[in-house]
Amino acid sequence: MLYGRGLLWVLGGWLSICAAAFGDERHEQGRELYNYRCYYCHGYSGDAKTLAASYMTPAPRDFASTSLDALSRERMIEVVTRGVEGTAMKGFTYYLSPVEIELVVDFVREEFMAEQRVNTLYHTVENGWPDHDRYRIAYPFATGELPIDMPQTEMNAQQRKGLRLFLTSCVSCHDRGRVEDEGAIWELRAISYPRNNFSFTQFDGTTSASVYAEHDQVPRVAGLSEQEKQGEVLFQENCAFCHAADGTGKNWIGSFLDAKPRNLTDPEIMQSMTDARLRTVIEEGLVGTSMPAWKAVLSSAQIDALVSYISRVFHPVADDPVQPPR
Structure with a gap:
């Protein structure tokens, strides 16, 4: 009988060790997913103190200041799965499996919300x-x-x-x-050139410039109207961060995003774009991408100026078809 109890005690201890090891493994898998997919907006320490976050309205969630009671695990899984309409938070089902979504949610809840750890520097x-x-x-x-x-x-x-x-x-x-x-x-603009002579990107063999640098140059177009000039300022201060100063989306940030920003200069992409469609995208954003809604940030007149600038400088935007009288 004593032998049986001793065996159960040893077995129980062994199972506890295995459970802890399995939990640690799951936690580290969640950390790896978070550090690859989520840190850019939410920060390595989950506090949303990132350069990208400073350009977003609404801002990404600060997990370090969010209690476990204030945000349920089920709601977090739903958000990572489906995204949040009207924000830069997109759904990740294209990139993460249901199991991986649970791993990253559980990591965030323990690492940031419960423990307020630094995570990875x-x-x-x-x-x-x-x-x-x-x-x-x-x-x-x-x-x-x-x-x-x-x-x-x-x-x-x-x-x-x-x-x-x-x-x-x-x-x-x-x-x-x-x-x-x-x-x-x-002045807000995307930064492409690497710091400290280090980068994972390639360089032009002749000039040693970043291959993204050319897309950080603002197009010089003569004869812009006052509305188009206003649109230029708005675009370069708000949109160029992802779409690049030249509208191609081929700057470093645009190339980094998984759902690539629209290349506003591509005829194949823009030939079917209409004034109303472009306005709707700017106002409402695009679900499943990092394109947020701007209707709470820009006025109707400012959105008019953006549409006008994009149509003049990057690619003509078609007028909306005239509806026949009824």
Whole structure:
């Protein structure tokens, strides 16, 4: 009898170890999926503090500030499966199986919502950042500990050196650094050229430029109307981040997205586009893609200006067919 109880005790302990190991394996599988599919908008630490998130309205969910009681597992699985209409959150059934969706949801719930862990740091050797500590004096400006518009007369020598390092090496990705006075909005545009001479992308063998750099150039078109000029400003400040400055969607960000942004210059894609259809897409977004709805961000007149600019500079947009009188 004692032997039987001892055997059960050992067996129970072994099963507990196996269950823990299996749980750890599932958690790490969820981490791998999250770090590949979700970090870009929701952040490596689930707090949605990313450059991409700063351009999105509504913003991606901050899981680190969301309690388990406030968002059920079932609802999270539904959102990852189907997406959320009117936002940049698309459904992932094309990319993830039902089992993988559960893995990533369970990872988020434990890693961020329950434990508020850091998860994975971006600046690692594996991500192309050897000896990242050499930027340490710039950290206070990247983390927001010090505002980047702090008067340099109030800084010590190391802080002034750190600010220069931040502005020359870090600002491309950390350009939402803390400031005391927002002032005029910064010029928003996609950044293609790699930092620290590292990139997973290819380069032009003659110029050493990023193959995406040419798509960050704003088309120069003479004779734009006032409405088209307004549309140019709106497009370059809001749309070029994904669609590229030249409208092709072939910048780094556009190439990164799985559902590619529409190439607004492609005749085969744009030949059937009408004024009403383009307006609807801008206003309502596209379900299942990263194209969000802009109706709560842009006015009707601003959307008119965007349509006018796209039709003039990238590809003519057909007028809506005239309905015969009844």
